[in-house]
Amino acid sequence: MATPKTILVLTTGGTIDKQYFDALSAYQITDSVVTKLLEAGRVRHPYQGAEILRKDSLDITDADRAKIVAHVAGATQSGIVITHGTDTMTLTAQALAQIPGKTIVLTGALAPARFSESDAAFNLGMAFATAQTAAPGVYIAINGSVFRGDEVVKNRELGCFVLRQDR
Amino acid sequence: MATPKTILVLTTGGTIDKQYFDALSAYQITDSVVTKLLEAGRVRHPYQGAEILRKDSLDITDADRAKIVAHVAGATQSGIVITHGTDTMTLTAQALAQIPGKTIVLTGALAPARFSESDAAFNLGMAFATAQTAAPGVYIAINGSVFRGDEVVKNRELGCFVLRQDR
Amino acid sequence: MATPKTILVLTTGGTIDKQYFDALSAYQITDSVVTKLLEAGRVRHPYQGAEILRKDSLDITDADRAKIVAHVAGATQSGIVITHGTDTMTLTAQALAQIPGKTIVLTGALAPARFSESDAAFNLGMAFATAQTAAPGVYIAINGSVFRGDEVVKNRELGCFVLRQDR
Amino acid sequence: MATPKTILVLTTGGTIDKQYFDALSAYQITDSVVTKLLEAGRVRHPYQGAEILRKDSLDITDADRAKIVAHVAGATQSGIVITHGTDTMTLTAQALAQIPGKTIVLTGALAPARFSESDAAFNLGMAFATAQTAAPGVYIAINGSVFRGDEVVKNRELGCFVLRQDR
Numbered sequence: 301m302a303t304p305k306t307i308l309v310l311t312t313g314g315t316i317d318k319q320y321f322d323a324l325s326a327y328q329i330t331d332s333v334v335t336k337l338l339e340a341g342r343v344r345h346p347y348q349g350a351e352i353l354r355k356d357s358l359d360i361t362d363a364d365r366a367k368i369v370a371h372v373a374g375a376t377q378s379g380i381v382i383t384h385g386t387d388t389m390t391l392t393a394q395a396l397a398q399i400p401g402k403t404i405v406l407t408g409a410l411a412p413a414r415f416s417e418s419d420a421a422f423n424l425g426m427a428f429a430t431a432q433t434a435a436p437g438v439y440i441a442i443n444g445s446v447f448r449g450d451e452v453v454k455n456r457e458l459g460c461f462v463l464r465q466d467r
Numbered sequence: 468m469a470t471p472k473t474i475l476v477l478t479t480g481g482t483i484d485k486q487y488f489d490a491l492s493a494y495q496i497t498d499s500v501v502t503k504l505l506e507a508g509r510v511r512h513p514y515q516g517a518e519i520l521r522k523d524s525l526d527i528t529d530a531d532r533a534k535i536v537a538h539v540a541g542a543t544q545s546g547i548v549i550t551h552g553t554d555t556m557t558l559t560a561q562a563l564a565q566i567p568g569k570t571i572v573l574t575g576a577l578a579p580a581r582f583s584e585s586d587a588a589f590n591l592g593m594a595f596a597t598a599q600t601a602a603p604g605v606y607i608a609i610n611g612s613v614f615r616g617d618e619v620v621k622n623r624e625l626g627c628f629v630l631r632q633d634r
Numbered sequence: 635m636a637t638p639k640t641i642l643v644l645t646t647g648g649t650i651d652k653q654y655f656d657a658l659s660a661y662q663i664t665d666s667v668v669t670k671l672l673e674a675g676r677v678r679h680p681y682q683g684a685e686i687l688r689k690d691s692l693d694i695t696d697a698d699r700a701k702i703v704a705h706v707a708g709a710t711q712s713g714i715v716i717t718h719g720t721d722t723m724t725l726t727a728q729a730l731a732q733i734p735g736k737t738i739v740l741t742g743a744l745a746p747a748r749f750s751e752s753d754a755a756f757n758l759g760m761a762f763a764t765a766q767t768a769a770p771g772v773y774i775a776i777n778g779s780v781f782r783g784d785e786v787v788k789n790r791e792l793g794c795f796v797l798r799q800d801r
Numbered sequence: 802m803a804t805p806k807t808i809l810v811l812t813t814g815g816t817i818d819k820q821y822f823d824a825l826s827a828y829q830i831t832d833s834v835v836t837k838l839l840e841a842g843r844v845r846h847p848y849q850g851a852e853i854l855r856k857d858s859l860d861i862t863d864a865d866r867a868k869i870v871a872h873v874a875g876a877t878q879s880g881i882v883i884t885h886g887t888d889t890m891t892l893t894a895q896a897l898a899q900i901p902g903k904t905i906v907l908t909g910a911l912a913p914a915r916f917s918e919s920d921a922a923f924n925l926g927m928a929f930a931t932a933q934t935a936a937p938g939v940y941i942a943i944n945g946s947v948f949r950g951d952e953v954v955k956n957r958e959l960g961c962f963v964l965r966q967d968r
Contacts, residue, residue, distance in 0.1 A: 304612055315656055322649055322720065322744040323793045325690065327661060341589030342577055343611030344627055356659065386656065410509055410656040416583070416750040416917055422508030425592025432613045434600040444510025445471055446599045459657040460511055482823055489816055489887065489911040490960045492857065494828060523826065553823065577823040583750055583917040626824045638946055675923030676911055677945030678961055744843055750917070756842030759926025766947045768934040778844030779805055780933045794845055 306346040307431050308377040309334060312353040312360070312368060312392075314385030316409035316420050329354050333413040334383055337424050345428070348377070357385025357392075357408075365395045373399050379431035380404045383424070386454050386461070389440060393449030396438045405430045406449065407441045410459055419443075473513040474598050475544040476501060479520040479527070479535065479559075481552030483576035483587050496521050500580040501550055504591050512595070515544070524552025524559075524575075532562045540566050546598035547571045550591070553621050553628075556607055560616030563605045572597045573616065574608045577626055586610075640680040641765050642711040643668060646687040646694070646702065646726075648719030650743035650754050663688050667747040668717055671758050679762070682711070691719025691726075691742075699729045707733050713765035714738045717758070720788050720795075723774055727783030730772045739764045740783065741775045744793055753777075807847040808932050809878040810835060813854040813861070813869065813893075815886030817910035817921050830855050834914040835884055838925050846929070849878070858886025858893075858909075866896045874900050880932035881905045884925070887955050887962070890941055894950030897939045906931045907950065908942045911960055920944075 311317070311332040319330040332351060352371055353364055372380055378401065384392055386408045396404050407427035413420035419442075426441035438449035443460050452461050478484070478499040486497040499518060519535055520527065539547055545568060551559055553575045563571050574594035580587035586609075593608035605616035610627050619628045645651070645666040653664040666685060686705055687698055706714055712735065718726055720742045730738050741761035747754035753776075760775035772783035777794050786795045812818070812833040820831040833852060853869055854861065873881055879902060885893055887909045897905050908928035914921035920943075927942035939950035944961050953962050 315654070315659075318654065320649070320652065320654075320661065320746055320749065321793075323790050325649075325692070325721075327654065337589065338611065340584050340586060341611060342586040342609075342627065343589075345611035347611070358659070387659075412654055412749075414750060415654065415748050417507050417748065419507060419509040421588035422504065422510075422592035422595075425589035426596035428589075428611055429593035429596040429608055429613050430600050433597050441596055442509075444505065444508060444512035444514070444595055446596050456657050459655075460509065482821070482826075485821065487816070487819065487821075487828065487913055487916065488960075490957050492816075492859070492888075494821065525826070554826075579821055579916075581916050581918065582821065582913075583915060623824050626822075671923065672945065674918050674920060675945060676920040676943075676961065677923075679945035681945070751841050753841060753843040755922035756838065756844075756926035756929075759923035760930035762923075762945055763927035763930040763942055763947050764934050767931050775930055776843075778839065778842060778846035778848070778929055780930050794843065 304345050305379055306348055306377055307379045307381055307428065308375050309347050309349040310368070310371060310380065310382045311349070311351045312382060312384045313355040314357050314383060314408045315411065316383050316413050317354070318412040319414055327412070329356065332383065333420070334424065337413060337421050341421060341425060343428070355385070357388040360385070360388055360392070365392055368392060369395050369399065372396060372402065372404060378402050381427045381431050382406045384408050386410065386442065387456070390449065390453060393438045393440055397449060401436050403431050403434050403436050405439045405441050471512050472546055473515055473544055474546045474548060474595065475542050476514050476516040477535070477538060477547065477549045478516070478518045479549060479551045480522040481524050481550060481575045482578070483550050483580050484521070485579040486581055496523065499550065500587070501591065504580060504588050508588060508592060510595070522552070524555040527552070527555055527559070532559055535559060536562050536566065539563060539569065539571060545569050548594040548598050549573045551575050553577065553609070557616065557620060560605045560607055564616060568603050570598050570601050570603050572606045572608050638679050639713055640682055640711055641713045641715060641762065642709050643681050643683040644702070644705060644714065644716045645683070645685045646716060646718045647689040648691050648717060648742045649745070650717050650747050651688070652746040653748055661746070663690065666717065667754070668758065671747060671755050675755060675759060677762070689719070691722040694719070694722055694726070699726055702726060703729050703733065706730060706736065706738060712736050715761045715765050716740045718742050720744065720776070721790070724783065724787060727772045727774055731783060735770050737765050737768050737770050739773045739775050805846050806880055807849055807878055808880045808882055808929065809876050810848050810850040811869070811872060811881065811883045812850070812852045813883065813885045814856040815858050815884060815909045816912070817884050817914050818855070819913040820915055828913070830857065833884065834921070835925065838914060838922050842922060842926060844929070856886070858889040861886070861889055861893070866893055869893060870896050870900065873897060873903065873905060879903050882928045882932050883907045885909050887911065887943070891950065891954060894939045894941055898950060902937050904932050904935050904937050906940045906942050
C-alpha cells in the first residue's frame, strides 16, 4: 500500500444518480454525483473516473454489459469501482467474473445520493476500500456488506440484498 | 463471507460526533451519530456497538488508550471498527498493534457528521468494508485510502493524512 | 403580535412530500415532511397541523378543492398555511379567494424536501411569516416572492412561478 | 406587488455562517452561506447582497452597529433583510428603530446553515417574506415567529427567543 494505486471509477447510472425534475414530474438519471461524493469524502487517494452508461439498470442490454466488461478488461488499473443500478447488478457481476487479476467492486444506492438520507456515500466508501483491500474477484458492496458477486440477490420487496440461500 | 460475521463498532468521540450548541457558542461531542450513519447506509450486516469514550482525541490519555485496547483484545468479534478523533488516531493504532488475529479499522471525520458536507458516511463505509475484507492488522481508513496504521501521519495544516515518507 | 396566534398548517401533498422508493423505481407522496421541517426550523410559534389530501396536485379534483375550502372556511384560525403541489396551486388559490377575513398562504416546493438541496424549508418559512404579517387574502409564497394568489402562474418549462403579464 | 421590489440582503456574521475547521479544532465565521441558501430556495425575486461584517454578534461594537445603521439608512431599497448573530440581535434592532419608512427584518440561526439540520433556510425564508409583506418597522424573524424588534429577548439557556413578558 506504500504507493497508492490509482482506482478506476466507472459510472453506469442507477438510483444513485437519480434527480427529480418538477417540470416533468419525474426523476431522471443525470450527470453522476460520484465526483461530488468523493469530494465530500475528502478523497485524496488517486482515482480516475469515466462514464460508461447513464441508465436505469433494468434498461441495460447485453451490448451495454459487453461494453462495461470490455472497459474493465482493457483497463490498466487493477482496482475498479463501478456504480450501477441495483436491479441487474448481479447480472453485470456475472458478466465481469471472467476477468482475472482485478478487484472489481459494484455498488450503487437504494436512495438517490441527492437525498439528505441516502446510502450512496456509505456504499461508495465501502467500494473504494474493497477495491484496495480485497483479493482479485468481483464483489457487490451494499447494505453494509461486501458480498461476493455470485452469492447474493436483490430482494425487490424488501429493498435490500440477501444471500442466495436466504431468498 | 457466506455467514456474515458480526462487526464490533466502538465509538470514542472526535470530530465525527461534534455538535454545535448555540447556547454555549461552542461545539461539544455528543451521543454518537454512528448509529444514524449506519441506518442511513441501510446496513443490514450484523454489528454490535459500544461507546468507550466521548472525547476529543487530543484529550485521550494513556489510561483511555489502555481501555480501548482492553476492549478490543477481549472482544469475541474479529472485525472491529473504531471511530476516533483524527489528531491522535495513529497513537491508538500503535497501541492496538499488539493484538493478534483481528482486523481493526480506525476511522473518523474531518468535518462533523452533522454537516451536510461531511466525510463521515464515506469513511465509515470504508471502515466497515475493510473490517470484512482486509487481513488481520490495524488500519486507518480516511481520505479515500485504507492505510496500514503505522505508515501514515496526520498533516494538521493540510487537514488530511499522508504517508510517513511524504511528510 | 403580543400573544402569538396559532397558525393552521394544512398539507395536501405535492412535490414537497415526494419520497423515492427503490422497490418500485418510483417516487410517491408519503407522510408529510412538514412537521420535520418545522422542527428543523426550531419553530416555537403555536401551530396546529392537519392532512387534508396526499396527492400530486394534477390529481386534485373539484371535490378535493371543495374539501380544502370547507376546511379553511370552518377553521377558527385566521392565519392558514397550505402545502400544495405547484401545478394547480393557482386553481386552489382561486377557489379560496371567496373566504373573507383570513390570511391564507399556499406554498410547496419544486424539489422534494427530502433532497439535500430543496426549496421546501425556505418556502415554508416564507409561508409561516406571511400568515403572520400579511393582510387577509390569498397568497402564493414561492421562488422568494409572496405573490397575490391571482397575479401569478406556474411556467412549467422554466420550473418557476411568474407574474401573469410576464407569461 | 405587481413589480417586485428589490430586497437588500446584508450579512453581518453569526452562527448561521459558522464553519468547522478541523485543523484548528474550532469553528469560524466564513464567507456567508446566504447566497447558497437563496439559490437552494430557488429565489427569483430580485435582491442585492452585501457583507457588512463577519462577526460573532457578541463581538459587534457600537461602531459596527453604527455602520449597519448607516448602510440601511442610506439604502435605496425599502425592504431589508439582515443576517446577524442572535446574542445581540435585539441591540441592533434597537439601533435600527430610528430609521423611518423601511421594513427591516433581522434573522439568523441557532444552528449553522452547514448543518444538515439547521433553522437557517426556514428563517431566511421568513425574513424574505416579511420584508415584502410587513408594514415599515424593525422585526426579528426566528423560531417560527415574526416579532417586533422591541418585544422579544433571547433566552440563552433555552436557546430561543421569547416575548419580554415571558422572560
